[in-house]
Amino acid sequence: MKIDPDSTVDLSAQIAKAIRDAIIAGDLIVDQRLPSEAELADHFEVSRPTVREALKRLAAQSLIRTQRGATGGAFVNRLRFEDAYAQQVTTSTLLLSMNAVSFDVACEARYALERACAPLSAQRRTPDQLATMRAEIHRQSQPGLTDEAFCASDVTFHRALVDGAGNKVLSYQLAGAVEAMQPLMNMITFTARSREAIVALHTDIADAVEAQDAPKVDTTLIKLEAYTRELAHSVVTARAERAANKETKPA
Amino acid sequence: MKIDPDSTVDLSAQIAKAIRDAIIAGDLIVDQRLPSEAELADHFEVSRPTVREALKRLAAQSLIRTQRGATGGAFVNRLRFEDAYAQQVTTSTLLLSMNAVSFDVACEARYALERACAPLSAQRRTPDQLATMRAEIHRQSQPGLTDEAFCASDVTFHRALVDGAGNKVLSYQLAGAVEAMQPLMNMITFTARSREAIVALHTDIADAVEAQDAPKVDTTLIKLEAYTRELAHSVVTARAERAANKETKPA
DNA sequence: TTACATTTTAATGTCTGACATTTAATCTGG
DNA sequence: CCAGATTAAATGTCAGACATTAAAATGTAA
Numbered sequence: 022m023k024i025d026p027d028s029t030v031d032l033s034a035q036i037a038k039a040i041r042d043a044i045i046a047g048d049l050i051v052d053q054r055l056p057s058e059a060e061l062a063d064h065f066e067v068s069r070p071t072v073r074e075a076l077k078r079l080a081a082q083s084l085i086r087t088q089r090g091a092t093g094g095a096f097v098n099r100l101r102f103e104d105a106y107a108q109q110v111t112t113s114t115l116l117l118s119m120n121a122v123s124f125d126v127a128c129e130a131r132y133a134l135e136r137a138c139a140p141l142s143a144q145r146r147t148p149d150q151l152a153t154m155r156a157e158i159h160r161q162s163q164p165g166l167t168d169e170a171f172c173a174s175d176v177t178f179h180r181a182l183v184d185g186a187g188n189k190v191l192s193y194q195l196a197g198a199v200e201a202m203q204p205l206m207n208m209i210t211f212t213a214r215s216r217e218a219i220v221a222l223h224t225d226i227a228d229a230v231e232a233q234d235a236p237k238v239d240t241t242l243i244k245l246e247a248y249t250r251e252l253a254h255s256v257v258t259a260r261a262e263r264a265a266n267k268e269t270k271p272a
Numbered sequence: 273m274k275i276d277p278d279s280t281v282d283l284s285a286q287i288a289k290a291i292r293d294a295i296i297a298g299d300l301i302v303d304q305r306l307p308s309e310a311e312l313a314d315h316f317e318v319s320r321p322t323v324r325e326a327l328k329r330l331a332a333q334s335l336i337r338t339q340r341g342a343t344g345g346a347f348v349n350r351l352r353f354e355d356a357y358a359q360q361v362t363t364s365t366l367l368l369s370m371n372a373v374s375f376d377v378a379c380e381a382r383y384a385l386e387r388a389c390a391p392l393s394a395q396r397r398t399p400d401q402l403a404t405m406r407a408e409i410h411r412q413s414q415p416g417l418t419d420e421a422f423c424a425s426d427v428t429f430h431r432a433l434v435d436g437a438g439n440k441v442l443s444y445q446l447a448g449a450v451e452a453m454q455p456l457m458n459m460i461t462f463t464a465r466s467r468e469a470i471v472a473l474h475t476d477i478a479d480a481v482e483a484q485d486a487p488k489v490d491t492t493l494i495k496l497e498a499y500t501r502e503l504a505h506s507v508v509t510a511r512a513e514r515a516a517n518k519e520t521k522p523a
Numbered sequence: 524t525t526a527c528a529t530t531t532t533a534a535t536g537t538c539t540g541a542c543a544t545t546t547a548a549t550c551t552g553g
Numbered sequence: 554c555c556a557g558a559t560t561a562a563a564t565g566t567c568a569g570a571c572a573t574t575a576a577a578a579t580g581t582a583a
Contacts, residue, residue, distance in 0.1 A: 031565070033328060045362065051370055057534065068567045070321050073535090074328045077284060081329035082359075084366075089535045090575030100366045108333070111296065112359065113444075115335070115351045119302055122441060129392075130441035137388035141380075190373060190381035193364075194445055282536075308563065319538045324564090340564045341546025 024065055032067050033074035039065075040075065044084055044097055055085065055095040083108070102189050106196045113201030124205055124253045131198045132246040135183060138195060139242060140235040142185030153181040154227045161220050164213075171216065172206045178223060185230065209252050218248060275316055283318050284325035290316075291326065295335055295348055306336065306346040334359070353440050357447045364452035375456055375504045382449045383497040386434060389446060390493060391486040393436030404432040405478045412471050415464075422467065423457045429474060436481065460503050469499060 022043055024035040043049045056064065061072045076095055079085045083104045085095045098104075117127055142150075157178040161171060176199060183195045211219075222245045229237035273294055275286040294300045307315065312323045327346055330336045334355045336346045349355075368378055393401075408429040412422060427450060434446045462470075473496045480488035 033565090034331075037332070041362075045366065047369070059534090070324075070568095071566065073321075074325055074565095077325045077328050078332035080285075081288070081332040082363075087535065088575085089573070091531090091533045092576055093534045093574080095535090100363070100370050102367060102371065105363050105367055108363065109360075111292075112333075112351070112356050114296065116353060116356055116444065117441070118298070119351050120353065120440075126439055127441055130439050130445065133388040133392065133437075133439075133442060134385060134445060137384040141384065186384075188377055188381050188384075189371075190368070190378055190449070191384060193367065194381065194385060194449055198441070198445055284536090310563090321539095322537065325536095338564065339546085340544070342560090342562050343547055344545080344563045346564090 022064070026066070031074075032065070032071050033078065036061070036065055036067070036072065036075035037078040040079060041082075041084060049097050051097050051099045053097045055097070057094055102193050105193060109193065109197040110200045113197035114204060117201050118204065124257075125250060127202055127205060128246060128250055128253070131202050132242060132249075134195055134198050135179065136239055136242050138183045138186040138188075138191055139238040141188065141191070142182055143230050143233050143235040143238050145187045146182075146185030146230055147187075150181045150185045151227065151231055154178055154223070154230065157181070158220060158223045158227060161216065161223065168209070168211050169207060171211055172203055175206065175219075176200055176203055182226065182230065205253075206249075209256055211252075215252055219245070222248065273315070277317070282325075283316070283322050284329065287312070287316055287318070287323065287326035288329040291330060292333075292335060300348050302348050302350045304348045306348070308345055353444050356444060360444065360448040361451045364448035365455060368452050368456065375508075376501060378453055378456060379497060379501055379504070382453050383493060383500075385446055385449050386430060387490055387493050389434045389437040389439075389442055390489040392439065392442075393433055394481050394484050394486040394489050396438045397433075397436030397481055398438075401432045401436045402478065402482055405429055405474070405481070408432070409471060409474045409478060412467065412474065419460070419462050420458060422462055423454055426457065426470075427451055427454055433477065433481065456504075457500075460507050462503075466499075466503055470496070473499065 022039040024032065024039055026032070028035060040049070040055070049055070055061065055076075058069050058072050058076070061075075062069045065072065076085065076087065079095075080087065083098055083100055086098045087093070087095045116122070157174045160166070160174045161178075166174075179199050180192075180196070183199065184192050186192070222241055225241045226238055226245070229235075229241060273290040275283065275290055277283070279286060291300070291306070300306070306312065306327075309320050309323050309327070312326075313320045316323065327336065327338065330346075331338065334349055334351055337349045338344070338346045367373070408425045411417070411425045412429075417425075430450050431443075431447070434450065435443050437443070473492055476492045477489055477496070480486075480492060
């Protein structure tokens, strides 16, 4: 593991890269202890604060964890799916909000991916996952629910559907797509009638999943996607109209 | 933005979280300059090295960038899809290698996602993307190619297929799934005959995409998935046999 | 001998203060 | 008006110190 002191790149970034590459290459294995900060400082011929900045970079990516005390130090972290979810969701959310991704594009991606899971989920879903879907449908039917709570329940419902595929890699990939959509979905005002329509479609999906009817799940998801887009467009239209009124009225 | 000095959590982690939350909430907008390190140290009532560790954590997630000099400082970064790809690939790769994800599970996820893109790609692919697919098929047909180069070309081919959907969010999500598989694929030894079979399937896919025949793309991808799994299983079997011989022969 | 309390020790976490380096803005002389 | 020198403000780096934590080693009494 070497760095170039003459490079214009931050020393701490170089050190982080060197260690990260070693982890990816398998030279440092899970739960292995890195040298102490003082030893790393010696090795790379830099000061301890610089080493610490490098280690914090790696910690931010969940590549290492640190422990204080006599037998403490920095250890290569076993990257867990649960840890990766959070980062995936954060990153996806910011990508959507910072890159002017249209609702349509995000929606299309989300449902395309979800439909990829659906056949597997219809086949393999556990009773527990089915129960979660039913429970969320019930929650969504209750009046007085805020739009945010409705959306959150929607996310839980769809995550149960995705998790039903019983493939952790799929669940991980989908976590970002589904949850990152939530802020966009929150812009939609769900009227009583639109909630009713969504709950009806959710029920169809749960029924089809219970009956292991994959094609039915697929067609219902297509309907749900179309309806979601329709709702979003009506929001955009209403907003445009309000803006137009505002422009003409005051004078 | 506040932190709790009595918490057992690292101060730098708390500060990073406070700033990250502010970015996600939109309180800090793209390209906005954060206060200087000295000002942040004052604000949070910590020392400058602690603030710096927090900023390095955020930099590791591409949430901020720093600039030296008179008008320098830390700026909220516009998270780009290209930046996110790299992290996505790194994370996915480590997830697979550290969590004993079986080839079958990873393969299933990859092809399920890829098939989600295929219909869109058949419909929208540009001539350029089609040309990339053809070029990679040609490369894959050349004898003397190393297994690694063959795999790399395979990745490029499939990325062109995925990008053909013309949906950046889909491409981003797929980047991790497709590229993270590469180390696993590299374990497979591609014989002349298996390469021939794969090239034939790739050609079928390219033809179907050119003809905008979505169902044909789908069925061919299913065949390709089956064949890929078959190859992987034969590798595992061969390895097990070698191990068995090794156990009985030497004495 | 064993169980418990104490001390030691090795590591990370944090602080202070200083200097180096970079870069844009400002000043200055032609 | 322009080119070069100067200045100022920020990040990058360093050295050394102390605080805190937690495990291991040690000591002590039943």
